[in-house]
Amino acid sequence: xxxxxxxxxxxxxxxxxxxxxxxxxxxxxxxxxxxxxxxxxxxxxxxxxxxxxxxxxxxxxxxxxxxxxxxxxxxxxxxxxxxxxxxxxxxxxxxxxxxxxxxxxxxxxxxxxxxxxxxxxxxxxxxxxxxxxxxxxxxxxxxxxxxxxxxxxxxxxxxxxxxxxxxxxxxxxxxxxxxxxxxxxxxxxxxxxxxxxxxxxxxxxxxxxxxxxxxxxxxxxxxxxxxxxxxxxxxxxxxxxxxxxxxxxxxxxxxxxxxxxxxxxxxxxxxxxxxxxxxxxxxxxxxxxxxxxxxxxxxxxxxxxxxxxxxxxxxxxxxxxxxxxxxxxxxxxxxxxxxxxxxxxxxxxxxxxxxxxxxxxxxxxxxxxxxxxxxxxxxxxxxxxxxxxxxxxxxxxxxxxxxxxxxxxxxxxxxxxxxxxxxxxxxxxxxxxxxxxxxxxxxxxxxxxxxxxxxxxxxxxxxxxxxxxxxxxxxxxxxxxxxxxxxxxxxxxxxxxxxxxxxxxxxxxxxxxxxxxxxxxxxx
Amino acid sequence: xxxxxxxxxxxxxxxxxxxxxxxxxxxxxxxxxxxxxxxxxxxxxxxxxxxxxxxxxxxxxxxxxxxxxxxxxxxxxxxxxxxxxxxxxxxxxxxxxxxxxxxxxxxxxxxxxxxxxxxxxxxxxxxxxxxxxxxxxxxxxxxxxxxxxxxxxxxxxxxxxxxxxxxxxxxxxxxxxxxxxxxxxxxxxxxxxxxxxxxxxxxxxxxxxxxxxxxxxxxxxxxxxxxxxxxxxxxxxxxxxxxxxxxxxxxxxxxxxxxxxxxxxxxxxxxxxxxxxxxxxxxxxxxxxxxxxxxxxxxxxxxxxxxxxxxxxxxxxxxxxxxxxxxxxxxxxxxxxxxxxxxxxxxxxxxxxxxxxxxxxxxxxxxxxxxxxxxxxxxxxxxxxxxxxxxxxxxxxxxxxxxxxxxxxxxxxxxxxxxxxxxxxx
Numbered sequence: 001x002x003x004x005x006x007x008x009x010x011x012x013x014x015x016x017x018x019x020x021x022x023x024x025x026x027x028x029x030x031x032x033x034x035x036x037x038x039x040x041x042x043x044x045x046x047x048x049x050x051x052x053x054x055x056x057x058x059x060x061x062x063x064x065x066x067x068x069x070x071x072x073x074x075x076x077x078x079x080x081x082x083x084x085x086x087x088x089x090x091x092x093x094x095x096x097x098x099x100x101x102x103x104x105x106x107x108x109x110x111x112x113x114x115x116x117x118x119x120x121x122x123x124x125x126x127x128x129x130x131x132x133x134x135x136x137x138x139x140x141x142x143x144x145x146x147x148x149x150x151x152x153x154x155x156x157x158x159x160x161x162x163x164x165x166x167x168x169x170x171x172x173x174x175x176x177x178x179x180x181x182x183x184x185x186x187x188x189x190x191x192x193x194x195x196x197x198x199x200x201x202x203x204x205x206x207x208x209x210x211x212x213x214x215x216x217x218x219x220x221x222x223x224x225x226x227x228x229x230x231x232x233x234x235x236x237x238x239x240x241x242x243x244x245x246x247x248x249x250x251x252x253x254x255x256x257x258x259x260x261x262x263x264x265x266x267x268x269x270x271x272x273x274x275x276x277x278x279x280x281x282x283x284x285x286x287x288x289x290x291x292x293x294x295x296x297x298x299x300x301x302x303x304x305x306x307x308x309x310x311x312x313x314x315x316x317x318x319x320x321x322x323x324x325x326x327x328x329x330x331x332x333x334x335x336x337x338x339x340x341x342x343x344x345x346x347x348x349x350x351x352x353x354x355x356x357x358x359x360x361x362x363x364x365x366x367x368x369x370x371x372x373x374x375x376x377x378x379x380x381x382x383x384x385x386x387x388x389x390x391x392x393x394x395x396x397x398x399x400x401x402x403x404x405x406x407x408x409x410x411x412x413x414x415x416x417x418x419x420x421x422x423x424x425x426x427x428x429x430x431x432x433x434x435x436x437x438x439x440x441x442x443x444x445x446x447x448x449x450x451x452x453x454x455x456x457x458x459x460x461x462x463x464x465x466x467x468x469x470x471x472x473x474x475x476x477x478x479x480x481x482x483x484x485x486x487x488x489x490x491x492x493x494x495x496x497x498x499x500x501x502x503x504x505x506x507x508x509x510x511x512x513x514x515x516x517x518x519x520x521x522x523x524x
Numbered sequence: 525x526x527x528x529x530x531x532x533x534x535x536x537x538x539x540x541x542x543x544x545x546x547x548x549x550x551x552x553x554x555x556x557x558x559x560x561x562x563x564x565x566x567x568x569x570x571x572x573x574x575x576x577x578x579x580x581x582x583x584x585x586x587x588x589x590x591x592x593x594x595x596x597x598x599x600x601x602x603x604x605x606x607x608x609x610x611x612x613x614x615x616x617x618x619x620x621x622x623x624x625x626x627x628x629x630x631x632x633x634x635x636x637x638x639x640x641x642x643x644x645x646x647x648x649x650x651x652x653x654x655x656x657x658x659x660x661x662x663x664x665x666x667x668x669x670x671x672x673x674x675x676x677x678x679x680x681x682x683x684x685x686x687x688x689x690x691x692x693x694x695x696x697x698x699x700x701x702x703x704x705x706x707x708x709x710x711x712x713x714x715x716x717x718x719x720x721x722x723x724x725x726x727x728x729x730x731x732x733x734x735x736x737x738x739x740x741x742x743x744x745x746x747x748x749x750x751x752x753x754x755x756x757x758x759x760x761x762x763x764x765x766x767x768x769x770x771x772x773x774x775x776x777x778x779x780x781x782x783x784x785x786x787x788x789x790x791x792x793x794x795x796x797x798x799x800x801x802x803x804x805x806x807x808x809x810x811x812x813x814x815x816x817x818x819x820x821x822x823x824x825x826x827x828x829x830x831x832x833x834x835x836x837x838x839x840x841x842x843x844x845x846x847x848x849x850x851x852x853x854x855x856x857x858x859x860x861x862x863x864x865x866x867x868x869x870x871x872x873x874x875x876x877x878x879x880x881x882x883x884x885x886x887x888x889x890x891x892x893x894x895x896x897x898x899x900x901x902x903x904x905x906x907x908x909x910x911x912x913x914x915x916x917x918x919x920x921x922x923x924x925x926x927x928x929x930x931x932x933x934x935x936x937x938x939x940x941x942x943x944x945x946x947x948x949x950x
Contacts, residue, residue: 062538065540297552344543
């Protein structure tokens with residue numbers, strides 16, 4: 001397929017159409033054309049008959065997920081996913097740390113091909129993206145979807161088959177990469193032959209979640225549900241289209257590559273993170289989110305504008321200028337959904353700061369939610385050509401990637417794990433103090449990591465642009481910043497180890513906790 | 525956690541999240557509208573108008589289309605002016621040539637037999653090798669003008685040479701030149717008369733191709749250049765088998781032997797920095813350095829350089845020929861010789877040098893990471909030139925004819941002057 005003028009016109013039209021759609025949506029909300037649930041509505045939605053006596057007619061927004069049996073039904077799938085996710089988190093973190101060390105200690109592991117930087121970094125990316133974040137996110141999805149739909153998770157057997165397939169595929173993929181067999185495109189390194197196993201695994205997730213959504217006992221779908229269902233449908237499409245071999249060549253392949261790589265973040269990991277935060281923030285605080293209208297704008301603007309964002313990675317590359325400009329414009333339009341989500345989530349937290357003291361999971365989740373706002377703002381600015389000139393091909397981009405995928409998605413998911421596991425297992429965390437240690441190790445480690453790479457990256461970019469300096473200067477000046485990166489990465493990895501210890505210990509702990517909801521509070 | 529007094533604001537576990545009915549705050553509207561307007565303006569304005577070096581894409585496209593529009597019969601008056609600017613310096617105002625140095629174009633058997641079409645080929649590709657014109661022998665060092673002149677300009681020059689200086693009736697049009705450019709534009713210069721014989725039928729006897737007798741002086745040099753050793757990479761692997769260089773790897777063919785030897789010694793001692801060359805130079809003995817310097821100095825090869833940095837060629841010509849006294853830069857040619865062919869032993873030829881190499885070295889002089897010129901001459905010049913001047917002068921030099929090879933007897937006379945280890949750097 002060639003990128004022709006006609007196709008260019010069609011793509012440019014996509015911006016105009018997206019803009020038009022956003023205008024219509026905002027007009028409809030403003031003129032009350034959209035059905036918004038209010039208090040009366042809620043009473044009719046959760047009809048007393050539906051949940052028998054577990055619904056509270058006098059308290060419209062209450063529902064006992066434990067006594068209804070919903071939590072117990074999904075708990076084993078959720079725990080499988082969490083166990084696998086945390087394994088890949090540790091595995092991926094160690095590889096990331098090793099790759100980081102190799103940047104300033106280049107001879108450290110140069111003896112073995114499997115342990116050289118190119119392979120270590122790639123194994124790190126695939127482990128944390130497909131092993132940790134995807135499965136951690138799916139754990140949250142499988143926990144939250146049945147709760148907000150007031151129905152049992154369907155086809156749990158198929159889900160478990162999916163988990164097994166996904167992990168086998170991923171292990172095979174990581175092994176292939178470590179031994180030098182890859183497809184050679186960033187984010188798509190796993191050989192396409194192995195991708196077939198992963199695609200089959202993904203299919204096993206889609207069907208049960210659709211079935212659960214179809215059998216929902218509520219009329220109104222809470223905002224988390226939109227993000228989750230959309231993400232679960234978007235990801236398989238992205239994954240399969242991008243991995244079919246022999247379709248894209250040359251410059252088109254690079255275009256497809258970055259279309260995919262950025263959409264994995266924006267249309268898969270972001271919906272998982274935002275949806276999880278959207279559920280747990282009000283859940284733990286016990287207050288509703290700010291505005292239904294805003295959550296509509298936030299979701300639909302993401303859906304409309306995100307898909308064209310990735311090509312800003314090719315600024316300065318041999319792709320048509322209008323294609324890059326289109327992507328820059330779409331990237332900047334992302335301010336709209338991000339501001340909408342920010343108001344909805346941060347207002348709820350900001351007016352209930354007490355809850356941050358009470359609940360460690362909320363601390364993780366709302367920190368992550370703030371990082372979503374910052375990462376998105378930074379991303380929109382970074383897509384501008386003038387800024388990109390300096391930051392492209394520098395460690396600044398690496399810092400930004402971790403602000404999104406780590407400080408936002410990973411921290412939200414860690415908070416979700418701390419919140420879900422006691423409720424799914426009926427056990428207390430054996431070492432509650434370790435949770436606080438984990439939080440501060442991650443926050444401080446990330447701050448060291450982020451500021452090192454951001455400052456180092458800007459200096460690196462300026463040195464690269466200075467023709468009177470030899471290229472080596474831009475490399476040598478980075479050394480202290482790369483050491484800072486390893487220090488930060490080490491602290492973050494240590495935090496992950498604490499999570500793993502707590503998780504293993506809870507497996508051996510006796511049931512000590514009431515799963516009867518009367519004796520529980522959300523913020524614990 | 526359990527020992528603390530529970531906060532009374534703690535919610536029930538049974539609370540399920542919901543959204544309140546609130547309107548969208550007005551700042552969200554205004555931000556969305558502002559961004560939408562900005563987005564439309566961006567799309568309209570910058571979808572094509574992005575700068576490529578000093579020119580915007582729009583300007584480049586416009587230049588191309590105006591050139592193509594002039595497809596009509598070539599303007600012979602314009603051809604005469606272009607001839608005076610580009611050809612007359614060597615071939616004479618009336619194309620009479622210079623006996624023994626530059627072949628005549630007026631009443632030339634080559635032009636008569638080949639017509640405007642052959643002239644177009646020669647102007648486009650240049651000549652690098654001995655040839656006979658009207659029975660007299662010439663060195664044949666003509667630069668390729670394909671990258672400096674447009675199709676229209678070449679058609680005007682070729683038509684003027686064929687019809688104005690000779691009695692041919694046939695002119696050549698810009699589209700015909702464009703067709704020739706498609707097949708011959710990227711080819712190397714003609715290998716002297718032997719190469720022209722393939723272009724023009726019935727050409728009188730021409731000297732044999734020189735390529736064959738450019739063998740290395742000794743087997744050792746041939747091995748260094750072609751295969752390398754354990755510690756020395758083959759010179760030709762980067763500098764090309766004709767010593768023509770590529771990108772930031774310099775052309776070596778025809779540079780003065782003492783200059784080449786000094787650079788290799790400087791790499792050895794670390795007074796000139798380049799990690800690759802430092803490694804290579806450390807593996808060379810003084811004797812090998814001398815032999816390699818002679819080998820490349822006596823090498824004659826066509827230009828492998830073309831303007832490639834979008835530099836302003838007029839500005840480049842000004843800097844090279846007159847200098848710019850307002851910024852304290854003397855003309856390049858004052859030291860590096862007329863047309864930049866170099867002045868042995870200390871001033872290397874800069875004509876036909878790779879433009880990326882020249883621009884890069886000028887930047888390195890400016891930044892201080894190259895500092896091995898006699899009396900620090902180049903450092904001052906490098907600092908005075910800005911980025912676009914560096915690209916301008918580098919592109920202009922790349923459009924010039926390559927320096928002629930050094931004569932072997934001349935080299936032998938210079939042998940005793942090759943600075944070894946006690947160079948004149950400062």
